[in-house]
Amino acid sequence: MSTLKRRDFLGASAAAALLASSGAVRAGSQSQPGRIIATEEAFAPKRYFQEYLKLAERNESMVTRYLKMYYEKPQVVKQLGDIDIRLEDMDRHGVDMHVLSMTAPGVQVFEEALGTELAIETNEEIASIIKRYPQRFAGLATIAPQAPEKAAAEIRRCMSELGFSGVIINSHTQGEFLDNPKFAPILEEAIRQQAPIYLHPTFPPDTMIEAYTDYGMMGALWGFQAECSMHVTRMILSGVFDRYPELQIVLGHMGEGLPYWLGRMDNRYQNILRRGGLKPLGMTPLKKLPSEYFRSNFTVTTSGMNWQPPLNYCLDLMGPDRVMFAIDFPFERTGDAMGFLMDAKKTLPTKVYEQLSHGNAERLFRL
Structure with missing residues:
Protein backbone atom coordinates (compact mmCIF):
# COMPACT_ATOMS: atom_id res chain seq x y z
CA MET A 1 0.00 0.00 0.00
CA SER A 2 1.43 3.38 -0.96
CA THR A 3 2.16 6.02 1.68
CA LEU A 4 -0.54 8.67 1.95
CA LYS A 5 0.45 12.30 1.45
CA ARG A 6 0.87 14.39 4.57
CA ARG A 7 -1.99 16.58 5.66
CA ASP A 8 -2.48 20.13 4.41
CA PHE A 9 -1.31 22.43 7.20
CA LEU A 10 -2.65 25.72 5.80
CA GLY A 11 -4.37 27.77 8.43
CA ALA A 12 -2.59 26.04 11.31
CA SER A 13 -1.49 29.31 12.94
CA ALA A 14 -5.02 30.68 13.22
CA ALA A 15 -6.33 27.44 14.68
CA ALA A 16 -3.43 27.29 17.13
CA ALA A 17 -4.12 30.82 18.31
CA LEU A 18 -7.76 29.97 18.96
CA LEU A 19 -6.88 26.92 21.04
CA ALA A 20 -4.04 28.65 22.85
CA SER A 21 -6.39 31.42 23.94
CA SER A 22 -8.48 28.84 25.77
CA GLY A 23 -5.43 27.31 27.47
CA ALA A 24 -5.96 24.06 25.61
CA VAL A 25 -2.64 23.72 23.82
CA ARG A 26 0.81 23.28 25.34
CA ALA A 27 3.45 25.90 24.66
CA GLY A 28 5.06 25.43 21.27
CA SER A 29 2.35 23.17 19.82
CA GLN A 30 0.00 23.81 16.93
CA SER A 31 -3.46 22.72 15.98
CA GLN A 32 -3.24 21.51 12.40
CA PRO A 33 -6.25 21.24 10.12
CA GLY A 34 -6.48 17.68 8.84
CA ARG A 35 -4.39 16.33 11.72
CA ILE A 36 -5.25 12.80 12.87
CA ILE A 37 -4.60 11.84 16.49
CA ALA A 38 -5.22 8.26 17.63
CA THR A 39 -5.94 8.21 21.35
CA GLU A 40 -5.86 4.56 22.52
CA GLU A 41 -2.65 3.07 21.21
CA ALA A 42 -1.17 0.26 23.27
CA PHE A 43 2.47 0.12 24.32
CA ALA A 44 4.55 -2.15 26.53
CA PRO A 45 8.29 -2.38 27.30
CA LYS A 46 10.11 -5.70 26.98
CA ARG A 47 10.47 -6.15 30.73
CA TYR A 48 6.69 -6.15 31.14
CA PHE A 49 6.41 -9.29 29.00
CA GLN A 50 9.26 -10.96 30.87
CA GLU A 51 7.67 -10.29 34.25
CA TYR A 52 4.20 -11.31 33.08
CA LEU A 53 5.44 -14.64 31.73
CA LYS A 54 7.16 -15.29 35.08
CA LEU A 55 3.85 -14.51 36.81
CA ASP A 89 2.41 1.91 10.13
CA MET A 90 1.40 5.47 11.05
CA ASP A 91 3.10 6.93 7.96
CA ARG A 92 1.64 4.33 5.63
CA HIS A 93 -1.89 5.24 6.70
CA GLY A 94 -1.54 8.97 7.37
CA VAL A 95 -1.80 8.99 11.18
CA ASP A 96 -0.05 12.01 12.68
CA MET A 97 0.10 11.09 16.37
CA HIS A 98 -0.36 8.16 18.74
CA VAL A 99 -1.26 8.72 22.37
CA LEU A 100 0.67 5.82 23.94
CA SER A 101 -0.73 3.91 26.91
CA MET A 102 0.28 0.77 28.78
CA THR A 103 -1.44 -2.31 27.38
CA ALA A 104 -3.95 -4.23 29.53
CA PRO A 105 -3.78 -5.79 32.07
CA GLY A 106 -0.59 -3.84 32.65
CA VAL A 107 1.25 -3.39 35.92
CA GLN A 108 -1.91 -3.77 38.02
CA VAL A 109 -1.56 -7.57 38.10
CA PHE A 110 1.74 -7.50 40.00
CA GLU A 111 2.46 -7.12 43.68
CA GLU A 112 2.84 -3.54 44.89
CA ALA A 113 6.63 -3.06 44.70
CA LEU A 114 7.08 -4.65 41.27
CA GLY A 115 4.00 -2.91 39.85
CA THR A 116 5.27 0.48 41.01
CA GLU A 117 8.75 -0.20 39.65
CA LEU A 118 7.42 -1.27 36.25
CA ALA A 119 5.13 1.76 36.09
CA ILE A 120 8.09 4.12 36.60
CA GLU A 121 10.20 2.26 34.02
CA THR A 122 7.37 2.32 31.48
CA ASN A 123 6.84 6.04 31.95
CA GLU A 124 10.55 6.73 31.53
CA GLU A 125 10.57 4.79 28.27
CA ILE A 126 7.48 6.57 26.93
CA ALA A 127 8.96 9.92 27.97
CA SER A 128 12.12 9.15 25.98
CA ILE A 129 10.00 8.32 22.92
CA ILE A 130 8.07 11.58 23.23
CA LYS A 131 11.35 13.50 23.55
CA ARG A 132 12.63 11.91 20.32
CA TYR A 133 9.36 12.37 18.40
CA PRO A 134 7.41 15.22 20.04
CA GLN A 135 5.15 15.72 17.01
CA ARG A 136 4.29 12.01 16.71
CA PHE A 137 3.72 10.75 20.24
CA ALA A 138 2.07 11.75 23.49
CA GLY A 139 1.70 9.57 26.57
CA LEU A 140 -0.65 8.52 29.35
CA ALA A 141 1.06 7.82 32.66
CA THR A 142 1.15 4.23 33.86
CA ILE A 143 0.45 3.83 37.57
CA ALA A 144 0.12 0.96 40.04
CA PRO A 145 -3.13 1.68 41.93
CA GLN A 146 -2.30 -1.14 44.37
CA ALA A 147 -0.05 1.49 45.98
CA PRO A 148 -2.36 4.54 45.91
CA GLU A 149 -0.02 7.13 47.45
CA LYS A 150 2.89 6.11 45.23
CA ALA A 151 0.56 6.08 42.23
CA ALA A 152 -0.52 9.63 43.03
CA ALA A 153 3.12 10.70 43.26
CA GLU A 154 3.79 9.14 39.86
CA ILE A 155 0.86 11.04 38.34
CA ARG A 156 2.34 14.24 39.74
CA ARG A 157 5.81 13.43 38.36
CA CYS A 158 4.59 12.42 34.93
CA MET A 159 2.31 15.41 34.47
CA SER A 160 4.54 18.12 35.97
CA GLU A 161 8.00 16.88 34.98
CA LEU A 162 7.67 14.50 32.02
CA GLY A 163 4.97 16.28 30.04
CA PHE A 164 2.41 13.47 29.95
CA SER A 165 -1.17 14.09 28.82
CA GLY A 166 -3.19 11.99 31.27
CA VAL A 167 -3.31 8.65 33.09
CA ILE A 168 -4.08 5.10 32.00
CA ILE A 169 -5.75 2.72 34.46
CA ASN A 170 -6.52 -0.74 33.14
CA SER A 171 -9.80 -0.95 35.06
CA HIS A 172 -9.96 -3.08 38.22
CA THR A 173 -6.85 -3.64 40.30
CA GLN A 174 -6.85 -7.20 41.60
CA GLY A 175 -10.62 -7.10 42.01
CA GLU A 176 -10.86 -3.58 43.48
CA PHE A 177 -12.52 -0.65 41.69
CA LEU A 178 -12.11 3.12 41.79
CA ASP A 179 -15.24 3.60 43.91
CA ASN A 180 -13.18 2.21 46.81
CA PRO A 181 -12.13 5.12 49.09
CA LYS A 182 -8.58 3.74 49.21
CA PHE A 183 -8.06 5.10 45.68
CA ALA A 184 -8.98 8.69 46.65
CA PRO A 185 -5.33 9.90 46.44
CA ILE A 186 -5.24 8.87 42.76
CA LEU A 187 -8.47 10.66 41.85
CA GLU A 188 -7.50 13.77 43.82
CA GLU A 189 -4.09 13.99 42.17
CA ALA A 190 -5.58 13.47 38.72
CA ILE A 191 -7.84 16.47 39.36
CA ARG A 192 -4.98 18.59 40.70
CA GLN A 193 -2.91 17.82 37.62
CA GLN A 194 -5.87 18.23 35.23
CA ALA A 195 -5.13 14.69 34.06
CA PRO A 196 -7.98 12.78 32.42
CA ILE A 197 -8.03 9.10 33.34
CA TYR A 198 -8.36 6.66 30.45
CA LEU A 199 -10.18 3.71 32.01
CA HIS A 200 -9.28 0.82 29.75
CA PRO A 201 -11.02 -2.55 30.22
CA THR A 202 -9.37 -5.72 31.38
CA PHE A 203 -10.43 -9.28 32.10
CA PRO A 204 -13.24 -9.73 34.63
CA PRO A 205 -11.95 -10.25 38.18
CA ASP A 206 -11.78 -13.69 39.75
CA THR A 207 -15.14 -13.17 41.48
CA MET A 208 -16.99 -13.02 38.14
CA ILE A 209 -14.76 -14.53 35.46
CA GLU A 210 -16.03 -18.12 35.45
CA ALA A 211 -19.10 -17.34 33.34
CA TYR A 212 -16.86 -15.65 30.74
CA THR A 213 -14.34 -18.45 30.29
CA ASP A 214 -16.37 -20.29 27.65
CA TYR A 215 -16.48 -19.46 23.93
CA GLY A 216 -13.62 -16.94 24.06
CA MET A 217 -15.84 -14.48 25.95
CA MET A 218 -13.45 -13.23 28.61
CA GLY A 219 -11.39 -10.90 26.42
CA ALA A 220 -12.27 -8.10 24.02
CA LEU A 221 -15.07 -10.11 22.41
CA TRP A 222 -17.32 -9.53 25.45
CA GLY A 223 -15.69 -9.74 28.90
CA PHE A 224 -13.74 -6.51 28.57
CA GLN A 225 -16.76 -4.28 28.02
CA ALA A 226 -18.81 -6.17 30.62
CA GLU A 227 -16.07 -5.61 33.21
CA CYS A 228 -15.37 -1.97 32.36
CA SER A 229 -19.01 -0.93 32.12
CA MET A 230 -19.60 -2.47 35.55
CA HIS A 231 -16.62 -0.49 36.88
CA VAL A 232 -18.04 2.77 35.55
CA THR A 233 -21.51 1.98 36.88
CA ARG A 234 -20.01 1.42 40.33
CA MET A 235 -18.25 4.78 40.13
CA ILE A 236 -21.42 6.62 39.12
CA LEU A 237 -23.80 4.95 41.61
CA SER A 238 -21.34 5.25 44.51
CA GLY A 239 -21.25 9.03 44.13
CA VAL A 240 -17.64 9.31 42.90
CA PHE A 241 -18.60 12.19 40.60
CA ASP A 242 -20.45 14.02 43.37
CA ARG A 243 -17.29 13.85 45.47
CA TYR A 244 -15.06 14.69 42.51
CA PRO A 245 -17.13 16.71 40.02
CA GLU A 246 -14.03 17.81 38.08
CA LEU A 247 -12.85 14.24 37.41
CA GLN A 248 -12.71 13.40 33.71
CA ILE A 249 -12.78 9.80 32.47
CA VAL A 250 -12.11 8.52 28.95
CA LEU A 251 -13.67 5.26 27.77
CA GLY A 252 -12.74 3.39 24.63
CA HIS A 253 -14.81 1.21 22.34
CA MET A 254 -17.63 3.77 22.01
CA GLY A 255 -18.19 3.85 25.76
CA GLU A 256 -18.10 0.11 26.53
CA GLY A 257 -21.81 -0.27 25.74
CA LEU A 258 -22.92 2.24 28.38
CA PRO A 259 -24.32 4.96 26.05
CA TYR A 260 -27.02 2.54 24.94
CA TRP A 261 -27.95 1.72 28.57
CA LEU A 262 -28.11 5.17 30.16
CA GLY A 263 -31.86 5.65 29.75
CA ARG A 264 -32.53 2.35 31.47
CA MET A 265 -30.10 3.25 34.29
CA ASP A 266 -31.90 6.58 34.86
CA ASN A 267 -35.27 4.86 34.82
CA ARG A 268 -34.34 2.21 37.38
CA TYR A 269 -32.53 4.67 39.66
CA GLN A 270 -35.60 6.95 39.71
CA ASN A 271 -37.90 3.97 40.30
CA ILE A 272 -35.87 2.82 43.30
CA LEU A 273 -35.67 6.40 44.61
CA ARG A 274 -39.47 6.84 44.42
CA ARG A 275 -40.03 3.61 46.29
CA GLY A 276 -37.63 4.57 49.07
CA GLY A 277 -35.32 1.73 48.18
CA LEU A 278 -31.96 3.48 48.11
CA LYS A 279 -31.05 2.82 51.74
CA PRO A 280 -32.31 -0.80 51.87
CA LEU A 281 -30.29 -1.59 48.74
CA GLY A 282 -27.19 0.18 50.03
CA MET A 283 -27.43 2.84 47.33
CA THR A 284 -26.18 6.43 47.53
CA PRO A 285 -28.47 9.43 46.83
CA LEU A 286 -27.04 11.21 43.80
CA LYS A 287 -27.15 14.89 42.94
CA LYS A 288 -27.86 14.11 39.29
CA LEU A 289 -29.17 11.29 37.14
CA PRO A 290 -26.61 8.67 36.06
CA SER A 291 -26.78 9.78 32.42
CA GLU A 292 -25.95 13.36 33.39
CA TYR A 293 -22.63 12.29 34.91
CA PHE A 294 -21.85 10.39 31.74
CA ARG A 295 -22.44 13.49 29.64
CA SER A 296 -20.40 15.79 31.89
CA ASN A 297 -17.54 13.59 33.13
CA PHE A 298 -16.86 11.17 30.28
CA THR A 299 -15.40 11.23 26.78
CA VAL A 300 -15.58 8.16 24.54
CA THR A 301 -13.25 7.02 21.78
CA THR A 302 -13.86 4.94 18.69
CA SER A 303 -11.17 2.34 19.41
CA GLY A 304 -12.03 -1.01 17.85
CA MET A 305 -15.53 0.17 16.87
CA ASN A 306 -15.19 1.00 13.19
CA TRP A 307 -18.91 1.22 12.56
CA GLN A 308 -20.92 4.30 11.71
CA PRO A 309 -24.21 3.64 13.59
CA PRO A 310 -22.67 3.71 17.12
CA LEU A 311 -20.53 6.70 16.13
CA ASN A 312 -23.61 8.65 15.05
CA TYR A 313 -25.44 7.61 18.20
CA CYS A 314 -22.61 8.72 20.52
CA LEU A 315 -22.22 12.04 18.71
CA ASP A 316 -25.94 12.67 19.12
CA LEU A 317 -26.10 11.51 22.75
CA MET A 318 -22.93 13.11 24.11
CA GLY A 319 -22.28 15.94 21.70
CA PRO A 320 -19.40 16.28 19.22
CA ASP A 321 -17.00 17.59 21.87
CA ARG A 322 -16.96 14.26 23.76
CA VAL A 323 -16.04 11.73 21.06
CA MET A 324 -12.44 11.10 19.89
CA PHE A 325 -10.83 8.95 17.23
CA ALA A 326 -8.73 5.94 18.28
CA ILE A 327 -7.35 2.88 16.51
CA ASP A 328 -6.48 0.41 19.32
CA PHE A 329 -3.14 -0.36 17.68
CA PRO A 330 -1.80 -3.04 17.35
CA PHE A 331 -4.89 -5.05 18.26
CA GLU A 332 -6.89 -3.44 15.45
CA ARG A 333 -5.70 -2.70 11.93
CA THR A 334 -4.88 0.91 11.22
CA GLY A 335 -6.24 0.64 7.68
CA ASP A 336 -9.64 -0.43 8.97
CA ALA A 337 -9.81 2.46 11.46
CA MET A 338 -8.67 5.00 8.89
CA GLY A 339 -11.19 3.72 6.35
CA PHE A 340 -13.89 4.18 8.96
CA LEU A 341 -12.68 7.71 9.74
CA MET A 342 -12.59 8.69 6.06
CA ASP A 343 -16.13 7.37 5.60
CA ALA A 344 -17.22 9.47 8.59
CA LYS A 345 -15.56 12.51 7.03
CA LYS A 346 -17.87 12.20 4.02
CA THR A 347 -21.02 12.45 6.15
CA LEU A 348 -20.12 14.62 9.14
CA PRO A 349 -20.07 18.42 9.21
CA THR A 350 -16.49 19.67 8.81
CA LYS A 351 -16.32 21.06 12.35
CA VAL A 352 -17.56 17.79 13.87
CA TYR A 353 -15.05 15.77 11.84
CA GLU A 354 -12.21 18.07 12.95
CA GLN A 355 -13.23 17.61 16.59
CA LEU A 356 -13.39 13.84 16.15
CA SER A 357 -10.10 13.45 14.29
CA HIS A 358 -7.95 15.71 16.46
CA GLY A 359 -9.61 18.74 18.07
CA ASN A 360 -11.07 17.02 21.11
CA ALA A 361 -7.81 15.17 21.77
CA GLU A 362 -5.85 18.43 21.57
CA ARG A 363 -8.19 20.06 24.06
CA LEU A 364 -8.60 17.21 26.55
CA PHE A 365 -5.00 15.98 26.50
CA ARG A 366 -3.54 19.50 25.99
CA LEU A 367 -1.56 18.40 22.93
Missing part, protein backbone atom coordinates in the same frame (compact mmCIF):
# COMPACT_ATOMS: atom_id res chain seq x y z
CA ALA A 56 2.02 -16.84 34.44
CA GLU A 57 4.38 -19.69 35.32
CA ARG A 58 3.75 -19.16 39.05
CA ASN A 59 0.01 -18.55 38.84
CA GLU A 60 -1.57 -20.42 35.97
CA SER A 61 -5.15 -19.39 35.21
CA MET A 62 -7.48 -18.93 32.25
CA VAL A 63 -6.30 -15.32 31.94
CA THR A 64 -2.58 -16.14 32.00
CA ARG A 65 -3.10 -18.95 29.47
CA TYR A 66 -5.05 -16.51 27.28
CA LEU A 67 -2.32 -13.86 27.39
CA LYS A 68 0.54 -16.32 26.95
CA MET A 69 -0.87 -17.07 23.48
CA TYR A 70 0.04 -13.47 22.60
CA TYR A 71 2.98 -12.65 24.83
CA GLU A 72 5.05 -15.62 23.69
CA LYS A 73 4.88 -14.40 20.07
CA PRO A 74 7.84 -12.16 19.10
CA GLN A 75 5.71 -10.23 16.60
CA VAL A 76 3.27 -9.12 19.33
CA VAL A 77 6.14 -7.94 21.52
CA LYS A 78 7.60 -5.99 18.58
CA GLN A 79 4.32 -4.36 17.63
CA LEU A 80 3.73 -3.17 21.18
CA GLY A 81 7.25 -1.90 21.84
CA ASP A 82 9.07 -1.21 18.57
CA ILE A 83 8.68 2.47 17.64
CA ASP A 84 10.05 2.03 14.12
CA ILE A 85 7.35 -0.52 13.30
CA ARG A 86 4.74 1.83 14.76
CA LEU A 87 5.98 4.87 12.83
CA GLU A 88 6.03 2.93 9.57
